[in-house]
Amino acid sequence: MSPYDLRLTPEDRPGAVSQHRPSTSRSAKPSRDGSRRTQQTRPRRKQRRSRGGRRRRSLLGRLVHxxxxxxxxxxxxxxxxxxxxxxxxxxxxxLAVPKRPANVMVVAADGTVLGNRGETRGEEVRLFELPPYLPQAVLAIEDRRFYSHFGIDPIGLARAAFVNLTAGGVVQGGSTLTQQLAKNLFLKPDRTLTRKVHEALLAVWLEHKFTKDEILEMYLNRAYLGSGATGVEAAARTYFGKSARDVTLAEAATIAGLLKAPSRFAPTANPQLAEERAQTVLSAMMEAGFITEEDAKLALISPATVRQRTPGESAGYVADWVYELVPSFIGEVRQDIVVDTTIDTLMQNAAEAALVRVIDAEGKEKGVSEGALVAMDTSGAVRALVGGRDYTRSQFNRAVKARRQPGSSFKTFVYLAAIEAGLTPDTIRNDAPISFGSWSPGNYTGKFKGPVTLTEGLKDSINTVAVRLTAEVGPERVIAAAHRMGITSPIGKNLSIALGTAEVTPLELVAAYVPFASGGYGVVPYVIRRIRTTDGQVLYERRGDGPGRVVSLETVGAMNYMLKQTVASGTGRRAGFEGWPAAGKTGTSQEYRNAWFIGYTAYLVAGVWLGNDDGTPTRKVTGGSLPATVWADFMAAAHDGLAMADLPGEYHPAPSGPMVADSQTLPWMQGQPAQAAARSADPSAPVPQRTGGGLFGRGGFFNRLFGGG
Missing domain, CATH: 1.20.5 (Single alpha-helices involved in coiled-coils or other helix-helix interfaces)
Structure with a gap:
């Protein structure tokens, strides 16, 4: 065949198979210099080319590409x-981590925590202060690779995606603790792509800015754990009545279990679910190697027990009140603080128990739904304060904020003004009908006793005598005496104040009775002794006394003599307890809307109010009935173990003899023989009239007020 033959052989055709066995060598091709070279023959791979002459990739290659x-x-x-x-x-x-809201811890005189106030309801704790199994419980159930990831956990995300895909819905999240902290610190809880991306970016920033321990500490102090508790300290206080520093392994597991769904797994709401969730946490801790199987078994044997709450949680009223007062002492609260108070925990519990017991036993029958109790010592320190029947149902503090008509408990200041004006407990005044214009005050019994001493008038709470005395000394003197003693509410200048128509709070009324127990010294009631930071720096400490002497010791003796008769044989007989020298005054406002008893010993002054928030009348509850019973129950418990002491001041009553119609006249009546004679001859005679203006004149204040002729 000619070397230049260009006809196709069968091998040259597409898909043709060679009919010759390939040789082990190929004919040498001529080189450029004319020489021929040989090469080892190799099986020829079929090269698939595109029409353009380029090689075509395989399907796998194209897929990879x-x-x-x-x-x-x-x-x-x-x-x-x-x-x-x-x-x-x-x-x-x-970027900056926002400051954690400051916490205010309110502490009783003996160190008992009465409550935490602020947005978190618990102080900030350091990681090293906590038992190691508390943060470990959180890591085991929330983020086991916390110390190895960079803020985002790809393995956790992949696992969560697989679980959710197989479950057909979102059943597991892939967020790390750092991401959760970023969300709590900087972001709103909306579920959007923007928020998720921001969360991841901020988590990486937090990991760059802080150490792992710092991030974990921030998380433990800022995670919401249900029932208004933010942070592990608040949760431990809320559910177990102790600091997070002291929780057991079972309690730590319960707290960690709350992170998934605080409301659902709260032990106060769903104890069974909470216990099951705690078991899950313990199992996770064991799998992660944080605890041994023996540790887990011991925790299961002794599960967490929610603290037993008293029926009314009355300490909440104290904590709320203190929280409101703090800024007036130190300004804006910018860091965690501890407020040491004057509250005596035994007295506080006794006060709540006495109030709740009486309302529960007789309140429904007597039409009484609410009450309040305040007790303070002779320095003005509040030792117990109960602002209502049940704090969990109503946080309104009736002891501090509710203004009510005190009824006859205000008569004490009428008699005080009369004694200071020169009368004595033995002075005679006539219990008889009396009128001022169109107003004719009557007595509770509807009867009149005729001539009585001031002692009898006060102990039996005779209205006509109180009104007569107010008219004699003038409402201005009564108001001045009440304000000097401690009443801070405004009091109108009219005769009806003798019957307690001016509204006051239980706190101020009790404070106004303190000078009788202290020997004449006024007080400014207080509950805060000291305010300090958590590291011990004192920000405020109470110093100084009250307003000093506000009434003479002689007057105190006379008043105590009369008010002791009220408890011994008058309207307050039910207030007597265990033979203690005690004094006090009952009070019942119009239509039985408010019932009071305010009383005292040489150690303690206490006041009780019973009624209804909406002002509806009770079923004829008087101050000498249920309030006196509450007062006696409380005072008996409060004085347990104290040495008996008499009230300050002395008064020696005049020898008994024939009762004189008017044994003494007021100094301002002296020098007016005709008027004084008229009063002596007829004690029931109306107040002397003066022509012209003034208080009693024909054109005077009371004439205009009551429409007199």
Whole structure:
């Protein structure tokens, strides 16, 4: 065959199979220099070429190439998205972790925690202060790879995605503790792509800015754990009545279990679910190697027990009141503080128990739904304060904020003004009908006794005598005496104040009775002894006394003599307890809307109010009935173990003899023989009239007020 023959052989045809056995060598091809060279023959691979002459990739190659390009563009797109959302955040140098809201811990005189107030309801604790199994419980159930990831956990995200995909819904999250902290610190709880990207970016920033321990500490102090508790300290106080520093392993597991759903797993609301969730946490801790199987078994044997709450949780009223007072002493609260109070825990519990017991036993029958009790010592320190029947149902503090008509318990200041004006407990006044214009006050019994001493008038709470005395000394003197003693509410200048129509709070009324127990010294009631930071720096400490002497010792003796008769044989007989020298005054306002008893010993002054928030009348409850019973129950418990002491001041009553119609006249009546004679001859005679203006004149104040002729 000619070497230049160009006809196709069968081997040259597409898909043809060679008919010759290939040789082990190929004919040498001529080289450029004319020489021929040989080469080892190799099986020829079929090269598939496109029509353009380029090689065509296999299907696998094209798939790999496509995946690579898709991944590359995906990374570029993700970086663009991240960059876009990163631009919507503040610059890193401007980012700052917001300060944790300050907590106010309110503490009784013996160190018992009465309550925590503020947004968190618990102080901030350091990680090293906590038992190791508390943070371990949180890590075991929430983020086991916390100390190894960089703020985002790809393994956790992949696991969560797989679980959710197989479950057909979202049943597991992939957020790390750092991401959860970022959300709590900086973001709103809405579920959007923007929030998730911001959460991830901020988590990475937190990991760069803080150590792992610092992040874990912040998380433990800021996680919401149900029932108004933010942080593990608040949760431990709320559910177990102790500090997080002292929780057991079972209690730690219960707290960690709350993170998934605080309301659902709260041991106060669903104890069974809470216990089951705690068991799950213990199992996770054991799997993570934080505790041994023996530790888990011991915790299961002794599960967490929710603290037993008293029926009314009355300490809440004290904590709320103190929280409101704190800024007036130190300004805005910017850090965790501890407020040491004057509250005696035994007295506080006794006060709540006495009030609740009486209302529960007789309140429904007597039409009484609410009450309040205040007790303070002779320095003005509040030792017990109950603002209502049940704090969990109503947080309104009736002891401090409710203004009510005191009824006859205000008569004490009428008699005080009369004694200071020169009368004595033995002075005679006539219990007889009396009128001022169109107003004719009557007595509770509807009867009149005729001539009685001031002692009898006060102990039996005779209205006509109180009104006569107010008219004699003038309402201005009564108001001045009440304000000097401690009443701070405004009092109108009219004769009806003799019957307690001016509204007052239980706190101020009790404070106004303190000078009788202290020997004449007024007080400014207080409950805060000291305010300090958690590291011991004192921000405020009470110093100084009250207003000093506000009434003479002689007058105190006379008043105590009369008020002791009220408890011994008058309207307050039910207030007597265990033979203690005690004095006090009952009070019942119009239509039985308010019932009071305010009384005292040489150690303690206490006041009780019973009634209804809406002002509806009770079923004829008087101050000498249920309030006196509550007062006696409380005072008996409060004086347990104290040495018996008499009230200050002395008064020696005049020898008994024939009762004189008017044994003494007021100094301002002296020098007016005709008027004084008229009063002596007829004690029931109306107040002397003066012509012209003034208080009693024909054109005077009372004439205009009551429409007299």
């Amino acid at each position: 496509g995946i690579f390009l898709l991944g590359l563009w995906g990374v570029i797109g993700a970086m663009g998205v991240v960059g876009y959302f990163a631009l919507t955040l503040p610059p890193p140098e401007e």
